[in-house]
Amino acid sequence: xxxxxxxxxxxxxxxxxxxxxxxxxxxxxxxxxxxxxxxxxxxxxxxxxxxxxxxxxxxxxxxxxxxxxxxxxxxxxxxxxxxxxxxxxxxxxxxxxxxxxxxxxxxxxxxxxxxxxxxxxxxxxxxxxxxxxxxxxxxxxxxxxxxxxxxxxxxxxxxxxxxxxxxxxxxxxxxxxxxxxxxxxxxxxxxxxxxxxxxxxxxxxxxxxxxxxxxxxxxxxxxxxxxxxxxxxxxxxxxxxxxxxxxxxxxxxxxxxxxxxxxxxxxxxxxxxxxxxxxxxxxxxxxxxxxxxx
Amino acid sequence: xxxxxxxxxxxxxxxxxxxxxxxxxxxxxxxxxxxxxxxxxxxxxxxxxxxxxxxxxxxxxxxxxxxxxxxxxxxxxxxxxxxxxxxxxxxxxxxxxxxxxxxxxxxxxxxxxxxxxxxxxxxxxxxxxxxxxxxxxxxxxxxxxxxxxxxxxxxxxxxxxxxxxxxxxxxxxxxxxxxxxxxxxxxxxxxxxxxxxxxxxxxxxxxxxxxxxxxxxxxxxxxxxxxxxxxxxxxxxxxxxxxxxxxxxxxxxxxxxxxxxxxxx
Amino acid sequence: xxxxxxxxxxxxxxxxxxxxxxxxxxxxxxxxxxxxxxxxxxxxxxxxxxxxxxxxxxxxxxxxxxxxxxxxxxxxxxxxxxxxxxxxxxxxxxxxxxxxxxxxxxxxxxxxxxxxxxxxxxxxxxxxxxxxxxxxxxxxxxxxxxxxxxxxxxxxxxxxxxxxxxxxxxxxxxxxxxxxxxxxxxxxxxxxxxxxxxxxxxxxxxxxxxxxxxxxxxxxxxxxxxxxxxxxxxxxxxxxxxxxxxxxxxxxxxxxxxxxxxxxx
Numbered sequence: 001x002x003x004x005x006x007x008x009x010x011x012x013x014x015x016x017x018x019x020x021x022x023x024x025x026x027x028x029x030x031x032x033x034x035x036x037x038x039x040x041x042x043x044x045x046x047x048x049x050x051x052x053x054x055x056x057x058x059x060x061x062x063x064x065x066x067x068x069x070x071x072x073x074x075x076x077x078x079x080x081x082x083x084x085x086x087x088x089x090x091x092x093x094x095x096x097x098x099x100x101x102x103x104x105x106x107x108x109x110x111x112x113x114x115x116x117x118x119x120x121x122x123x124x125x126x127x128x129x130x131x132x133x134x135x136x137x138x139x140x141x142x143x144x145x146x147x148x149x150x151x152x153x154x155x156x157x158x159x160x161x162x163x164x165x166x167x168x169x170x171x172x173x174x175x176x177x178x179x180x181x182x183x184x185x186x187x188x189x190x191x192x193x194x195x196x197x198x199x200x201x202x203x204x205x206x207x208x209x210x211x212x213x214x215x216x217x218x219x220x221x222x223x224x225x226x227x228x229x230x231x232x233x234x235x236x237x238x239x240x241x242x243x244x245x246x247x248x249x250x251x252x253x254x255x256x257x258x259x260x261x262x263x264x265x266x267x268x269x270x271x272x273x274x275x276x277x278x279x280x281x282x283x284x285x286x287x288x289x290x291x292x293x294x
Numbered sequence: 295x296x297x298x299x300x301x302x303x304x305x306x307x308x309x310x311x312x313x314x315x316x317x318x319x320x321x322x323x324x325x326x327x328x329x330x331x332x333x334x335x336x337x338x339x340x341x342x343x344x345x346x347x348x349x350x351x352x353x354x355x356x357x358x359x360x361x362x363x364x365x366x367x368x369x370x371x372x373x374x375x376x377x378x379x380x381x382x383x384x385x386x387x388x389x390x391x392x393x394x395x396x397x398x399x400x401x402x403x404x405x406x407x408x409x410x411x412x413x414x415x416x417x418x419x420x421x422x423x424x425x426x427x428x429x430x431x432x433x434x435x436x437x438x439x440x441x442x443x444x445x446x447x448x449x450x451x452x453x454x455x456x457x458x459x460x461x462x463x464x465x466x467x468x469x470x471x472x473x474x475x476x477x478x479x480x481x482x483x484x485x486x487x488x489x490x491x492x493x494x495x496x497x498x499x500x501x502x503x504x505x506x507x508x509x510x511x512x513x514x515x516x517x518x519x520x521x522x523x524x525x526x527x528x529x530x531x532x533x534x535x536x537x538x539x540x541x542x543x544x545x546x547x548x549x550x551x552x553x554x555x556x557x558x559x
Numbered sequence: 560x561x562x563x564x565x566x567x568x569x570x571x572x573x574x575x576x577x578x579x580x581x582x583x584x585x586x587x588x589x590x591x592x593x594x595x596x597x598x599x600x601x602x603x604x605x606x607x608x609x610x611x612x613x614x615x616x617x618x619x620x621x622x623x624x625x626x627x628x629x630x631x632x633x634x635x636x637x638x639x640x641x642x643x644x645x646x647x648x649x650x651x652x653x654x655x656x657x658x659x660x661x662x663x664x665x666x667x668x669x670x671x672x673x674x675x676x677x678x679x680x681x682x683x684x685x686x687x688x689x690x691x692x693x694x695x696x697x698x699x700x701x702x703x704x705x706x707x708x709x710x711x712x713x714x715x716x717x718x719x720x721x722x723x724x725x726x727x728x729x730x731x732x733x734x735x736x737x738x739x740x741x742x743x744x745x746x747x748x749x750x751x752x753x754x755x756x757x758x759x760x761x762x763x764x765x766x767x768x769x770x771x772x773x774x775x776x777x778x779x780x781x782x783x784x785x786x787x788x789x790x791x792x793x794x795x796x797x798x799x800x801x802x803x804x805x806x807x808x809x810x811x812x813x814x815x816x817x818x819x820x821x822x823x824x
Contacts (some may be wrong), residue, residue, distance in 0.1 A: 013820075043823050050668045053820040076670035082823075086661035088569070102561035103669035142665070308749070315757045319764060326768040368767060372760040379756050383749035394745060483748035487644070488580070490752075495584060495637055503591045 001028045003150055003181040004049065008058035011044050018044040019205045021058065026183055031176055033196030033213065034185040041205040042185040043083065046154050049183075050080060062150065076104065079148035083155040085139035087127045093138055094123040097145065104146040115141045118167060133159040140168060144175065151175060151182045157191060169195060222260065223284060226252045226267075227274035237266060244284065255280055297401075298414035301388060302421065309422055312380050313429040319372060320430070324437035327365050362442045363450060363524045366434065370520025373430060373458050378490050378515075381423050381462045385469025386482040388415045389552065394479040398557040408553050416470060416545065423462040431455045450524050457518040457529055464514055464537045465490070467544035474551040478558075562666075562676060566653065566683035574687050577645045581638050581691065582698040588634035589702045592627065596708075599630065627707040628715055631699070632784045635719055638695065639726050639779065640759050646688060646727035647751035650734020653680045654816065655744040663821045673817050681809065684731050692724045715788060722782035722793075729778045729801060730755065732808035739815040743822065775800065 004026040011018035019041035026032040036042050047053045049060055051071035060067045062074045087096045094112070101107040116123050119137040130138070136159045143151065151172070157165050172195065176182055186192050192199060193213060201208040228250045237245060241258035250273075256263055267275075389412065392398040401411060434455075435446035468489070472482040497515035500507050510516040517533035654677065657663040666676065699720055703711065734751060738744055762779035774780040774797075781797040 047821070047823060052664070052667055052823075054818060072670050072672040072675070074670075075668055078668065078670075080664070080668045082664040084661070084664075087665060088660065088662060090569070099561065099565055100665070100669070103671060308753075312753065315753075319757075319760060322761070322770075322773055323764050323768065326770055326773075372763060375756055375760060379749075379752050383752060387746055387749060391745070479746050480748075483746055483752075487748050487752050491641060491644075495587065498637070499588065499591065502588075503595055505594065 002026065002064075003028045004032075004060070004062050004183065005064075006045070006049075006058075006060045009045065009048060009055050009060050010057045011048060011053060012056045017205045018053075019048075019202075022202070022205075022207050023058075024200045024207055024210045026181060028181055029176070029179060030198060031172070031182040031184060031196045033192035033199035034183060034202065035187060035189060035192050035199055036202035037187055040202045042187075042202060043154055044205075045202070046080075046152055046183070046185060049152065050075070050078070077149040079143040079146065079151045081139045081143040081151075081153050081156045083158065085135045087135065087138060089128040090126065092124060092126055093121065093130070096127060096138060097123070097142055100142040101145055107146050111145050111147070112141065115144060115171075118171065119164070133161065133164065136160055137164070140171070144171065147175075147178075147180075149180055151180050152185075153182065154185045155187065156184075157186070157188070165191075221280045221284075222256050223276075223278045223280040224252075224254050224256055224263070225274075225276035225278070226270075226272055228252065229271045229273055236270075237263075239266070255284060295414065297411055298418050301415050301418035305384070305388075305418065305422055309425060312376070312426055316373075316376060316426065316430050317433040319376075320369065320433045320437050323369060324366075324441055327362065327441050362438060363447060364521070366438060366447070366451075367454075367520035367524035369434075370454060370458070370518070370523065371515075373454075374461055374515055374518075375494065377423070377426065377430075377458055377462045378465045378493070379487075380426060381419070381465035382469035382486040382490055383483060384419050384422060385416075385466040385471075386473045386486045387469075387479055388419055389470050389473030389548065390476075390479040390482050393558050402557055409549050412474075412549060412552055416466070416548070419466045419470070420463070423459070423466055427455055427459045427462060430458065447524075450527060453527060453529050454520070454523040457523055457534070460534055460537050460541075461514055461518070464541045464544075467541040467548070470548045471544045471551070474548045474555065560679075562671070562679035563683050563686075566680055567686060570649070570683065570687055574690060577641075578691055578694045581641055581645070581695050584637050584641055585634060585695065585699055586702060588637065589631070589706060592630050592706050596627075596630070626709070626711055627703055628711050628719070628788070631703055631716070632719055632788060635699075635723070635784060639723055639782075640755070642691065642695070642723050642727050643730045643755045643759070643779075644751055645691065646684075647730040647734040647755055648747055649684045649687060650731035650736075651738045651744065651751050652734075652747045653684055653738075654735065654812075655738040655747070658821060659744060664823075667821060674813055677813055677816055681735065681812075684735075685728075688724065688727045688731060691727070692721075695723060696720050715791065718787050718792070719784055722784065722787065725782055725793075725801060726778060729781070729805055732805045732812070733778075735812040736808040736815075739812050739819060778804075 002025040006022055006024055009022040010020050022041070022045055034042055034045070044053070048055050049062065049067055051068045054068060063077065065074055067074065088099075091099070093116075097112045097116075098109070101109060101112065112123070116137075119140060121134060121137045121141065125134075127135070127138070136156075140156070143153075153172070157168065160168060169191075172182060172184075184192065184196055196213055198210065198212050200210045230250075232247065232250060232252055234245065234247055234252070237252065237254060239262065241256050241262070243255045243257075245252070245254040247253075387394075392401050402408065431451060434451045435448055438451065439446035469482070469486050472486050473479070476482045476485060493513040493515050496509060496513040500510050500513070500516060514537065517537055518530060522528045522530070657666050667673065700716070703716060730751075733754070737750065737754070744750065758777045759779060761773060761777040765773045765777065765780055774783070778801070781801045782793065783797075786794060
């Protein structure tokens with residue numbers, strides 16, 4: 001079953017594009033990555049899912065219900081952590097969290113305490129005395145305290161130190177194992193790689209592709225590094241399926257997707273010093289999406 | 295120059311609204327004047343019979359409002375009030391807005407000294423109140439001339455506008471000082487608003503009860519009188535000097551306070 | 560209920576300050592009454608000696624200056640002015656604060672509909688207005704009773720004082736509408752001060768001009784205190800207008816806010 005279904009979702013701010021024809025779905029129980037460079041439309045998509053903004057056209061459903069129409073009902077089971085966290089400055093952490101909890105039925109208030117212990121957060125401090133990272137922790141706790149079925153994270157790790165990031169990831173995995181579906185938006189690929197099963201890649205407001213992260217790495221791309229003795233003819237490898245072609249002194253790098261024999265054909269008669277064929281990192285695949293059409 | 299331009303641009307809409315309101319008030323007031331002038335009984339005699347306190351209670355001035363200059367002089371109070379609110383709010387906000395918008399780090403880490411940021415902001419304030427003043431002037435002369443056989447009373451209105459401008463400058467400085475000294479924009483605007491209300495209420499009270507007339511000195515709304523400006527062509531020199539000196543001191547204190555200020559993010 | 564409780568808690572401090580200021584203004588003027596009440600009685604005699612046509616022309620034919628209520632009426636005008644600012648402030652601030660303080664991403668992702676949030680916030684404003692009015696009414700009743708030497712018309716007193724409630728409701732709903740109508744509000748007070756003062760000055764202007772059309776513009780004229788004392792009731796046309804406008808503002812607040820995109824930070 002799909003927890004989130006987004007269908008041709010489009011948002012324009014006047015003439016300015018937010019997102020255009022975004023379509024993808026997130027299945028129950030998965031950790032779904034949502035990656036793209038800054039300004040690609042990740043937050044716009046998420047904000048439309050939460051009915052913070054109204055789409056120009058298209059639709060999105062969560063738990064099978066329309067996001068805008070049944071917004072408040074749906075949000076009972078959503079936990080959201082925004083990329084920038086701001087809370088009522090004159091309140092104490094505990095008060096903000098209790099206020100947050102008061103919106104949900106059957107909240108286990110002791111969970112606030114236990115989450116605060118895990119995240120190492122002092123509940124008696126005032127919000128305006130907190131550092132950025134600590135505010136982020138408040139955000140994490142208010143997003144998780146009602147044990148939501150769907151957790152939406154918008155670039156959640158900024159401001160957390162590596163140790164906290166680890167704790168946070170553990171927490172997310174734990175929630176996932178308990179059955180929560182997770183939509184994880186980020187521009188940091190390594191963390192998406194670590195956590196997610198499938199990813200949607202967004203660029204300039206449109207989805208470039210939705211793929212299984214393992215497939216993406218293993219089955220599609222090979223990263224070639226060729227070291228030459230003499231002069232290199234760059235155009236020699238200018239064939240379909242080759243991307244990210246770069247020349248560094250007498251070393252040639254490129255990514256290749258397709259029938260490997262075509263590369264082998266081309267290699268015949270070349271005088272190589274060294275040759276390396278590897279699995280590309282997600283970053284390298286990703287750069288390819290970023291650079292295309294630029 | 296960049297700061298100045300940005301502030302001018304940021305305030306153009308609000309200035310426009312203020313000017314429109316002002317023009318509307320002058321228009322509405324002067325249009326109605328015709329009725330007064332036409333149906334004129336011996337207003338002078340009537341008003342002479344009224345004790346001053348009664349006039350105040352009924353919101354009428356103590357001047358002959360059947361003459362156009364007298365009628366217009368009543369407006370001076372309105373101008374003062376609106377101009378005071380406009381200028382004091384402008385001052386309070388313009389100085390403190392970066393911290394409100396959480397972008398103080400952005401502007402104050404540039405290779406400029408703080409007074410180089412504050413000066414163009416205050417200059418923008420002065421230009422804004424000047425435009426407000428000029429629009430008031432233009433609208434006044436235009437609508438007066440409509441009802442005064444083409445004579446816009448330029449001299450009298452100019453004098454009134456000069457007094458108004460001095461007051462505007464004072465309120466701008468007052469607002470700026472609050473913006474520089476107080477913790478945030480909200481505190482600055484609240485305090486400024488409270489003080490303007492206080493000044494206004496005091497100015498009414500000193501009219502009402504002559505035993506407390508000495509408190510006049512405390513409220514800028516009593517430094518100039520509409521009637522004196524419009525009818526006797528008299529602008530109190532002492533008042534002008536005091537207000538200008540105080541404004542200058544406030545501006546200076548704004549710079550000093552702002553230089554020492556710990557900026558919040 | 561949690562939203563209501565939260566709003567009341569957050570508004571507590573400013574509510575106390577406002578209540579004290581309103582009563583402060585009231586006391587300040589009313590305490591002048593004993594010193595000038597003798598004067599007022601003299602004026603009454605002067606007035607009664609005027610020809611009746613004249614009295615009618617100035618609307619003083621059935622004026623009872625010797626009554627404390629005529630002075631209370633004058634005082635109340637300033638309470639209304641301050642109360643209007645308070646109410647408009649609350650109206651503009653209460654919804655826009657979530658965007659200004661950047662807490663919209665917190666509140667509006669909770670499982671409550673926007674309409675419910677707006678209803679709760681409007682309710683919070685109403686509760687605070689009612690508290691303010693209860694406080695002012697009680698304080699005024701005590702002061703007027705203590706200062707009056709003769710019996711006074713309690714019904715008229717109630718009509719006068721209740722106009723604060725209606726004026727506050729008007730400005731609060733106007734404020735709500737303005738806050739959802741404008742794209743983004745950064746500082747509340749310049750808006751509410753500006754709007755209230757412009758309306759107040761139109762009212763002042765109309766005190767002199769007595770223009771019916773102009774009277775429809777300013778809400779202060781809907782509850783014109785001198786008219787109330789003459790009719791011993793609110794003007795039904797104005798009251799209807801008040802009702803329609805308040806209803807429209809509230810309706811539009813819901814309507815516009817439901818459609819509004821909340822800006823990301």
